[in-house]
Amino acid sequence: MNLIQRLSINFLALTLAAISPALVNGAPLDELIAGAKKEGVIEFYGPSTLGPEGAQALLAGLNKKYGLNIKLNYNPSGNMTRDTAKVIGVSASGQPPEWDIMVVTDAHHGSLWLRKLHKPFDYGSLGVAKQRIEYDNGTISVANQFALPAYNKKILPAKDVPKKWEDLLDPKWKGKIGVINSTHHWGRLAAGPWGEEKTIDFVKKLSAQQPILTRAGEMAQRLILGEVLVSATLQDSQLHEAKESGAPLVFAEEVQPVISPEYHVGVLKNAPHPNVGHLFVAFMASPEVQAIWEKHTGHTSAHVPGTRAYKFAQGKQVVFMKQEQAQKVDKISRQIGKILGFN
Secondary structure, three states, rough: OOOOHHHHHHHHHHHHHHOOOOHOOOHHHHHHHHHHHOOOOEEEEEEOOOOHHHHHHHHHHHHHHHHOOEEEEEEEEOOOHHHHHHHHHHHHHOOOOOOEEEEEHHHHHHHHHHHHOOOOHHHHHHHOHHEEEEEEEEEEEEOOEEEEEEEEOOOOOHHHHHHHHHHHOHHOOOOEEEEEEEOOHHHHHHHHHOHHHHHHHHHHHOOOOOEEOHHHHHHHHHHHHHHOOEEEEHHHHHHHHHHOOOOOEEOOOEEEEEEEOOOEEEEEOOOOHHHHHHHHHHOOOOOOHHHHHHHHHEEOOOOOOOHHHHHOOOOOOOOOHHHHHHHHHHHHHOOOOHHHHHO
């Protein structure tokens, strides 16, 4: 290689470095840390299953990793669909968001992404693996939920346990089946293996079963009390909580495909503490977070070999949502909500 060729290659490398996303987004790691020190606090919205103890455990890990003394205000989710809509409404009014970062499902983040309500960052420049980064650098994947029909094994006889989704349409469940407000579960099937026509037909028939409609936490209690015999879907979040309390709630594990919402975390557009937010998001991709998240929520990432979620997914047909499906899931989920009777 001659001198001119070497100089040309060096010039090209310097040019690419100069326009790298890390610099465009405002800084190498040390500047991001310096900004976080000035901000000093983060408004963290996350699953109620995480709890204050889990949120503080995450904060302790963040502070230790980056040599910070950040304070965290934990805002537990009450209703992710409602709260995502709240962020959208606040943004439309021109006001800044209440929270810096949100840990919600990929479907809820899809709704935010469609409305350009993330503050993107080059998380790859902070060491986050490319396969964990979603929504045009707006979020990273933290952990997977799994959603299937669920029941109380001490109440429902084994012979009645659903073996396929269509079993939920049996007339024997009329008035005794529950449906939670996570309508994106059905939206994922519509955007994926079932298609829209089959999914809408299924949901209309499910609605004709006169289901009991409520949120996931309350549905788990109704299953425990025997007020509902089977919930059409329930997340393993509720099964984890039930197990901790000794309640015998389980999945109908023969049913496939398995729906797998992912917890994503991202910084909201116009967040008041973006530097802490970006550091927190990057930290959530760290290996040590898997242990914290599993301890407090029962979840791990199905994309990290060796985790419980990874092992559960092996050999099963699992429905993972893709970025390009966000618009369809968002649209159909709202349509399904109206069919079922959710406001």
